[in-house]
Amino acid sequence: MRVMKFGGTSVGKPERMHQVSQLITRDGEPTIVVLSALSGTTNALVEISNSLAAQDKVGSTEKIDALEKHYALFINDLIKDASLKTKAGAIIKEHFEFLRITQRISLSDALNKEILAQGELMSTKLFTLYLEQEKIEHALIPALDFMCLDINDEPDLTLIEQKIKVVLAQYPAKKLFITQGYICRNAKGEVDNLKRGGSDYTASLIAAAVQASVCEIWTDIDGMHNNDPRVVDKTVAIEQLSFDEAAELAYFGAKILHPTCIWPAQQGNIPVKLLNTMQPSAAGTVIKKEAGSTGVKAVAAKDGIIAIKIKSSRMLLAYGFLRKIFEVFEKYKTPIDMVTTSEVAVSVTIDSDLHLDEIITELNNIASIEVEKNQTIISIVGNEIAKTDAVLKKLFGAINEIPVTMVSYGGSHHNISLLIPSEYKTKTLQLVNKGLFNL
Numbered sequence: 561m562r563v564m565k566f567g568g569t570s571v572g573k574p575e576r577m578h579q580v581s582q583l584i585t586r587d588g589e590p591t592i593v594v595l596s597a598l599s600g601t602t603n604a605l606v607e608i609s610n611s612l613a614a615q616d617k618v619g620s621t622e623k624i625d626a627l628e629k630h631y632a633l634f635i636n637d638l639i640k641d642a643s644l645k646t647k648a649g650a651i652i653k654e655h656f657e658f659l660r661i662t663q664r665i666s667l668s669d670a671l672n673k674e675i676l677a678q679g680e681l682m683s684t685k686l687f688t689l690y691l692e693q694e695k696i697e698h699a700l701i702p703a704l705d706f707m708c709l710d711i712n713d714e715p716d717l718t719l720i721e722q723k724i725k726v727v728l729a730q731y732p733a734k735k736l737f738i739t740q741g742y743i744c745r746n747a748k749g750e751v752d753n754l755k756r757g758g759s760d761y762t763a764s765l766i767a768a769a770v771q772a773s774v775c776e777i778w779t780d781i782d783g784m785h786n787n788d789p790r791v792v793d794k795t796v797a798i799e800q801l802s803f804d805e806a807a808e809l810a811y812f813g814a815k816i817l818h819p820t821c822i823w824p825a826q827q828g829n830i831p832v833k834l835l836n837t838m839q840p841s842a843a844g845t846v847i848k849k850e851a852g853s854t855g856v857k858a859v860a861a862k863d864g865i866i867a868i869k870i871k872s873s874r875m876l877l878a879y880g881f882l883r884k885i886f887e888v889f890e891k892y893k894t895p896i897d898m899v900t901t902s903e904v905a906v907s908v909t910i911d912s913d914l915h916l917d918e919i920i921t922e923l924n925n926i927a928s929i930e931v932e933k934n935q936t937i938i939s940i941v942g943n944e945i946a947k948t949d950a951v952l953k954k955l956f957g958a959i960n961e962i963p964v965t966m967v968s969y970g971g972s973h974h975n976i977s978l979l980i981p982s983e984y985k986t987k988t989l990q991l992v993n994k995g996l997f998n999l
């Protein structure tokens with residue numbers, strides 16, 4: 561069994577859906593296809609929800625009408641068969657009637673999640689109608705029947721595995737299955753989701769659950785690149801990454817893959833391939849257990865970082881000091897990205913200011929605190945790069961004009977992270993591209 565996931569742009573136009581139908585039937589291998597909502601739909605649903613929350617009836621009506629019009633045009637192009645066209649019209653009508661009903665009830669968190677689920681529900685229904693028109697054998701398996709969260713709102717892989725097996729067993733003769741990305745049920749049985757961009761996560765959870773041979777993530781670029789193509793002129797696709805390298809890159813800024821998507825694949829040891837719908841024959845990037853080669857592979861940047869410098873002479877020769885500091889972050893459920901220490905100070909970075917004030921107030925009881933906002937983490941990733949000093953030497957040679965504020969080296973063999981003021985990001989990525997990648 562193979563899992564293939566297509567993002568919003570890969571299904572966002574009728575002709576793209578046609579392309580997808582060809583890719584998923586290219587060799588007759590049993591396949592589970594995971595689809596996102598059509599591009600722009602989830603954003604539109606978030607906006608509708610915001611208008612509903614603000615009790616802005618005019619605004620929500622305008623937005624619902626505009627989205628419905630988009631779908632009417634879409635199905636008009638997608639479906640040629642008259643009776644299927646009527647069917648498609650009825651499906652869309654039903655979903656938009658649901659959205660209009662939400663205008664009359666007060667918006668709870670659960671209802672909000674149901675609203676956000678409409679995108680994937682519609683894209684999969686329309687796609688399966690298209691398959692029906694093209695006489696391509698398939699079964700639509702609803703993600704809400706097997707994708708589930710535990711009481712901590714984390715995907716429950718064991719339960720997903722049990723449930724999807726039951727669902728698939730209902731179709732012994734079928735080889736092609738279509739399902740929704742992103743949406744799931746929480747422990748209370750309500751409709752929930754895997755957070756924005758979560759369709760990649762769905763795909764890799766399913767791949768782990770069915771022990772797939774591969775998890776293919778189809779987007780509109782030919783794999784993960786060595787640098788940000790929006791910032792530097794020349795980038796190249798990376799051939800192969802280990803799961804650990806890919807996790808660092810996805811977390812530290814590479815937009816192509818959702819960072820949570822790595823662990824299920826890693827756990828099930830299932831290779832993940834990043835492929836391009838527009839250029840299906842391009843090799844793309846494969847992510848697997850082995851790193852493939854040694855040396856520097858990529859650099860990524862993550863903005864919106866806050867550095868917190870925690871200084872106390874009481875830390876000198878004391879134990880338990882770090883625990884006290886980390887407990888404050890734990891209390892406010894705020895993950896720490898980078899850490900460096902000296903004998904009397906610790907510096908950490910976080911990527912959210914949601915609980916910053918509370919964290920500072922509590923830390924002030926133990927130490928003196930300095931906060932620096934608008935920082936960027938530059939993360940250099942590659943196999944064994946933190947084992948030799950060659951990369952470090954080259955790196956600092958290349959960026960000697962950049963005022964680096966923190967360095968994290970040796971935490972793993974495959975990552976070197978630097979903290980810099982965000983205004984130096986473009987310059988740093990350009991210098992690294994030249995100095996480390998000769999591009």
Ligand code: ASP
Nearest residue numbers: 596602742756757758759
């Ligand atoms: N449709 C959802 C989003 O836009 C999930 C996804 O596309 O991965 O966030």
Ligand code: MG
Nearest residue numbers: 567757760816
């Ligand atoms: Mg995505």
